[in-house]
Amino acid sequence: MxxxxxxxxxxxxxxxxxxxxxxxxxxxxxxxxxxxxxTAPVTQWDGPTTGPKADKNKFVVFLADTQTNAGSSGSAEGAREAAAALGWKFQVMDGQNTPTGESAIFEQAIALKPHGLIVGSYNSKAFKDLFKRAGEAGIKIVTWHGAAAPGPIDGIPEVFWNLSTDxxxxxxxxxxxxxxxxxxxxxxxxxxxxxxxxxxxxxxxxxxxxxxxxxxxxxxxxxxxxxxxxxxxxxxxxxxxxxxxxxxxxxxxxxxxxxxxxxxxxxxxxxxxxxxxxxxxxxxxxxxxxxxxxxxxxxxxxVPEPLHLHGWQAIDELNRAFHGEGPSGYVTKVHLVTKDNINADGGDKNSFDPGNGYRDQYKKIWGVQ
CATH class of the missing domain: 3.40.50.2300 (Response regulator)
Structure with missing residues (x-):
């Protein structure tokens, strides 16, 4: 079978x-x-307020199932923005929405020897061998929508944290x-x-x-x-x-x-x-x-997820992994968008981007302006 x-x-x-x-x-x-x-506006920061300062000169690769997936592309853009705030090198690779393409870019990313990987919207259990190889190469890994729930992924210990709203x-x-x-x-x-x-x-x-x-x-x-x-x-x-x-x-x-x-x-x-x-x-x-x-x-x-925020969180989780600390444990809350509230929380730009100051909060943790 x-x-x-x-x-x-x-x-x-x-x-x-x-x-x-x-x-x-x-x-x-x-x-x-x-x-x-x-549908209520998101104005209060409920994520982490402490964590390790960020090192310089890190290299992170984001593996997207497909860049036509608004979730993967949005979280990748958020991670790119956060990496830029830290002066880190950042690269996105597109799996073209096929298992063959996803496997190929995973192999290519390992060969690039990055410090960290963010793996977006993969069926993680189908790529256990590649996660293991990446882990053995010393690469720290977080996933976005890589499992049925946020947190560690059972059977794939190489994944530091899987990001998702519940x-x-x-x-x-x-x-x-x-x-x-x-x-x-x-x-x-x-x-x-x-x-x-x-x-x-x-x-x-x-x-x-x-x-x-x-x-x-x-x-x-x-x-x-x-x-x-x-x-x-x-x-x-x-x-x-x-x-x-x-x-x-x-x-x-x-x-x-x-x-x-x-x-x-x-x-x-x-x-x-x-x-x-x-x-x-x-x-x-x-x-x-x-x-x-x-x-x-x-x-x-x-019911959108705060994709740019998740990208910033992915970079934060990798920074914690680089320093040998545990994950933040942060899980974003549910938000419903209807015609009545569509222009709030980034909706005027056609995305859910909470007005809770998350960018400044993460930069404060990392020790950057």
Whole structure:
């Protein structure tokens, strides 16, 4: 059995096990209050305030699954900005969204002998041998979205810290916004890709969010591989419209990129931009997602992560690793973007960039101006 098939079966088993546990029902007022709280502006720094001063002349390579992924490209840009503040050499390599490409740039990066690696949106378990080789070469490693939860990665001790907002909470918030928006009548299809543990976790969060409402329903969970979005989404979107008709109220995805291809198909099928199905994403807050939400063009919400902040945190975690210290343990909180708050916290520039002074906080820790 090949690795991908094993991953898909494993993801299905995880999802089935998770689905066997019923979600706790909540009142509609509770769910609306949670959604409203998640839209609040982020003004207070809740991350680390102490840590080692930064050394000079470090070299860091960022391995991106693909630079078309707003999450990987955004966190890479944040890491580039932070590295520049320290005077560190920084390089981004693009895996072109294929396992072969991701493996190739990993090998190339090890050969460059950097002090640190940031690995973005890889299915880490599929690259254990390369993580081991990098670790044996003395390279310090952090990952972004490299596992189902933030923190260390079980079975890959070479990873110092995996950065992410809690993926279950992100997805649960996205789904509960569908419940709140529908006034407790959400019928939703969930798009997933079961080869990625973090996506399995997000799917469980979305399913539980819809099932927290007694009068809402998960119509189906569709496995739509992330690497095949452009080919599959037009036909899948049309098929969902045909299958469910007026029952299809919401389409939930784990990444905004799905809606780059769903929205044109909805338009071609005569669906009005402000009509059902409404689109809500559990990450990562792409420019096109902000544009759709602002215009009222099918998508009504996204739960973005603070990508530039995560890039700064990645550099901070590497600096801690360089000094033999433990990770900061910082995990950013969930934030929901809708048309009502879209211009806050960096939204006027089509990104979630909290106004909590994180850049100055990290520079203070590192001892730079």
């Amino acid at each position: 090949n690795e991908l098939k094993m991953a898909l079966l494993g993801g299905a088993a995880l999802l089935a096990a998770a689905s066997a546990v019923p979600a706790s029902a909540e009142s509609l007022d509770q769910i609306k209050a949670e959604s409203n709280a998640a 993926p279950y909470a992100i997805a649960n918030t996205a789904a509960k916004y569908a419940v709140a928006h529908s006034d407790g009548k959400a019928n939703a299809v969930i798009l997933t890709d079961m080869q990625y543990p973090i996506v399995v976790t997000k799917t469980r969060g979305q399913e539980d969010g819809i099932k927290a409402c007694d009068t809402c329903k998960v119509l189906s969970i569709e496995n739509a591989p992330y690497t095949e979005i452009s080919q599959r989404m037009p036909s899948l979107t049309s098929a969902l419209l045909q299958r469910y008709g007026d029952k299809l109220g919401y389409i939930l995805a784990f990444n905004d990129l799905y809606f780059d291809f769903a929205a044109p198909t909805l338009r071609a099928n005569g669906v009005p931009p402000d009509g059902a199905p409404h689109l809500i994403s559990a990450g990562d807050g792409s420019v096109s997602a902000y544009d759709r939400i602002r215009k009222g063009d099918y998508q009504i919400g996204t």
